[in-house]
Amino acid sequence: MDERAALALIGGSLPTAGDDAAVVDDLVVTTDMLHETTDFPDGTTRRTAGWRAVGASLSDVAAMGADARCAVAVYAAPRFEEADLRAFLDGAREVCETVGAEYVGGDLDDHxxxxxxxxxxxxxxxPVPRSGATPGEAVCVTGTLGRSAAAVRLFPEAPDRANDLFRFEPRVAAGRALAAHAGAMMDSSDGLARSLHQLAEASDCGFAVDAETLPVDVAVDDVAADAADRRELAVHYGEDFELVFTTDDPAAARAASPTPVTVLGEVTESGVEMDGEPLADRGYTH
Amino acid sequence: MDERAALALIGGSLPTAGDDAAVVDDLVVTTDMLHETTDFPDGTTRRTAGWRAVGASLSDVAAMGADARCAVAVYAAPRFEEADLRAFLDGAREVCETVGAEYVGGDLDDHxxxxxxxxxxxxxxxPVPRSGATPGEAVCVTGTLGRSAAAVRLFPEAPDRANDLFRFEPRVAAGRALAAHAGAMMDSSDGLARSLHQLAEASDCGFAVDAETLPVDVAVDDVAADAADRRELAVHYGEDFELVFTTDDPAAARAASPTPVTVLGEVTESGVEMDGEPLADRGYTH
Structure with missing residues (x-):
């Protein structure tokens, strides 16, 4: 069984699962696991790893339109080096501070x-679900796309810049502001294309987006080989942790959000298309 | 840096860490990582693994005297076999049901x-902290000791019985009932001896306990080689997830708790002793 089938099994057996975070009482709860071979390229500092790992979960909280309260982490490693652990905790704390949450610790494990x-x-x-999109709404994204993809290419030559790009700001404030305006919302951690397909499936709708509108990060231009590569990095690579959402009032959403909002296109009855062509359901699968 | 030093570093840098669970607003939050080589002996079913992993975190919630609301888990494995995953989810859900919490899913990871x-x-x-013990109080434990130690010995020959022993009931109801009576409380996951030392350190006190009173699980008698081995399994092995607590009214605590409560001895000014001899600060270190 591949990971998507397995996730579907989990989703089917747990009515509250299948969104960016589970909802219990007035809480949203989300959990992730990241590891060296797949998530932290050579050159990723422990501070960046702490920031990014905790940030990925805070991004899921943001995608629900919720106020982030706290985060915990298990740090598993073959050795516990004091400098590494301190740097990790610094990163974890810093990312929590950027969104007004508290980093309250966690556990260690030999691994x-x-x-x-x-x-x-x-x-x-x-909470804003993935399932609330309605045909006729605008579909929008916060911030820029391709930042993490560019970082991965920059790590070998420019690790400092790559680490800076890797330490993203979870869109908690934007998510809170957009909650009142959004029909459906999720984060772009699997890439814009996968996010649109997941929103389409959850909302039983389609999307028509315009490639010209894509807010491609400037760092992508420094690493992309050509126009096709540039689009691949912005649309499919993922790991960007921006918010993808639908709204019937994009002007109000834009005015409310502390992070720039770009309208990419609109919600349709069915099919996910870019510039009138089917957009492949392909991206980063965690 | 060994794991205890590393945990001390985390505790020192995070004022809210260092108890069984972190406290944020009216919430207690706790996280753990378990893995095959150290936590799931050969013969542990995936249902038992799901039960036990989620149960370990629910036990930390119980140790704070809190009402368990929900749990999540990341299931990381080299392959996702449908039967394994279903069994894991069953175990996770079942243990949540025993304590009135909701299992709300989680994530998958290739590992x-x-x-x-x-x-x-x-x-x-x-919340009931580890730091509230006062000399003169009684020190008590819920349930029995050595159950997990016995299970580990039983796995090769009697895996069904071992799995049954491994699926413990987190003491959430007892923790709730005892909260009104307990000065200090924690769970016995590192073993009774380590728990007493940790309570002594957090509360700046000592303990004098009587070996005769130990509520040794009947399963221990089936596997112990001799009296010394029996005491080792009950006192040092750990992984039992009972509640160790202090109280100035053991009769009231016993009457309130839905799980049997045994008085082991009393809180003293300093030193952790069993039968008048120093009790080694030795046990299972996760």
Missing amino acids: EEFTVATTAIGRTDD | EEFTVATTAIGRTDD
């Missing part, structure tokens, strides 16, 4: 491969 | 070794 399991908890009385 | 990261969340307005 052959450096692995981080994170959980973040948020509060909201009105 | 060479079968590894589970769990997080549980509880609510309480009045």
Whole structure:
């Protein structure tokens, strides 16, 4: 069984699962595991790893339109080096501070491969699901696309810049502001294309987006081989942790959000298309 | 740096860490990682693994005297076999049901070794810390000791019985009932001896306990080689997930708790002793 089938099995057996975070009472709860071989390229500092691992879970809280309250992490490694652990904790704390959440610690585990399991908890009385998109709404994204893809290419030559790009700001403030305007919302961690397909499936709708509108990160232009590569990095690579959402009032959403909002196109009855062509359901699968 | 030093570093840098669970608002939050080589002996079923991994975190919620609300888990394995995953989910759900919590899912991760990261969340307005023990109080434990130690010995010959012993009931109801009576409380996951030392350190006190009183699990008698071995399994092995607590009214605590409560001895000014001899600070270190 591949990971998507397995996730579907989990989703089918747990009515509350299948969104960016689970909802219990007024809480949203989300958990992730990241590890060295797949998530932290050579050159990723422990500070960046702490920031990014905790940030990925805070991003899921943001995608629910919730206020991030706290996060915990398990730090698993073959050895516990004091400098590494301190740097990791610094990164974890810093990313929590950027969104007004508290980093409240966690656990350690002996593990052959450096692995981080994170959980973040948020509060909201009105979570924004993936399933609320309606044909005719605009589909939008916060920030820029391709930042993490560019970082991965930059790590060998320019590790400092790559680490800076890797330490993203989870869109918690934007998510809170957009909650009142959004029909459906999720984060772009699997890439824009996969996000649109997942929203389409959850909302039983389609999307028509315009490639010209894509807010491609400037760092992508420094690493992309050509126009096709540039689009691949922006649309399919993922790991960007921006918010993809639908709204019937994009002007109000844009005015409310502290992060720039770009309208990419609109919600349709069915099919996910870019410039009138089917957009492949392909991206980063965790 | 060994794991205890590393944990001390985390505790020192995070004022809210260092108890069984972190406290944020009216929430308690706790996270753990378990993996095959250290936590799941050969013969452990995936159902038992799911039960036990989620149960370990629920036990930390119980140790705070909190009401368990929900749990999540990351299931990391080299392959996702449908039967394995279903069994794991069954175990995770069942243990949540025993304590009135909701299992709300989690994530999957490709991983060479079968590894589970769990997080549980509880609510309480009045968490019971490790630091509240006062000389003169009684020190008590719920349930029996040595159950997991016996299971580990039974796995090769009697895996069904071992799995049954491994699926413990987290003491959430007892923890809730005892919260009103307990000065200090923690779970016995590192073994009774380590728990007493940790309570002594957090509360700046000592303990004098009587070996005759130990509620040794009947399964221990089936596997222990002799009296010394029996005491080792009951006192040092750990992984039992009972509640160790202090109280100035053991009769009231016993009457309130749905799980049997045994008085082991009393809180003293300093030193951790059993039968008048120093009790080694030795046990299972996760």
